[in-house]
Amino acid sequence: MHRSYENKDITVFWDSDKCFHAKKCVTGCPEVFDFQRRPWIDLGRGSSADIWQTVSKCPSGALSITYNHDAEIRFDEEGCRSVAYLNGKQIGECDYIEGDNGWTIVHTEVDREYGGKGIAKRLVYSVTEAAERRKKEVIPVCSYAVKVLADKGAAD
Numbered sequence: 001m002h003r004s005y006e007n008k009d010i011t012v013f014w015d016s017d018k019c020f021h022a023k024k025c026v027t028g029c030p031e032v033f034d035f036q037r038r039p040w041i042d043l044g045r046g047s048s049a050d051i052w053q054t055v056s057k058c059p060s061g062a063l064s065i066t067y068n069h070d071a072e073i074r075f076d077e078e079g080c081r082s083v084a085y086l087n088g089k090q091i092g093e094c095d096y097i098e099g100d101n102g103w104t105i106v107h108t109e110v111d112r113e114y115g116g117k118g119i120a121k122r123l124v125y126s127v128t129e130a131a132e133r134r135k136k137e138v139i140p141v142c143s144y145a146v147k148v149l150a151d152k153g154a155a156d
């Protein structure tokens, strides 16, 4: 399961397949990370600095984090994509094709000047989370999505 959680400044990503419940997050920032609560991560309950420090101690890589750089991500189901905006201007998108076997992620792109800011990862997570919530299989074909979903350390 892939989930992302945002506040104004940061986005926290969670890949449940990698989590081996070492609970460093829960002990580091108990108000924010609580496995008994839904959603279990609530970024409104801690400072971004404390959350950043806690996420960086996750031993499994299940948690990761990025600054938002003022970019906003919107899921567009009709358009089969997620789109990144900065001050109302589109700066990136992640496209998928809906098929009998699931959602195939075919393309992820962020304008060159906004690369390396975690925006592409947010786009891929947005599509992946939407698919998972609809019980659709995610089939990454675009090389960036393959990297993100295999968690090979892709930043953007």
Ligand code: SF4
Pocket: 018, 019, 020, 021, 022, 023, 024, 025, 026, 057, 058, 059, 060, 061, 062, 063
């Ligand atoms: S610190 Fe990481 S591995 Fe441990 S419970 Fe939290 S998310 Fe899972």
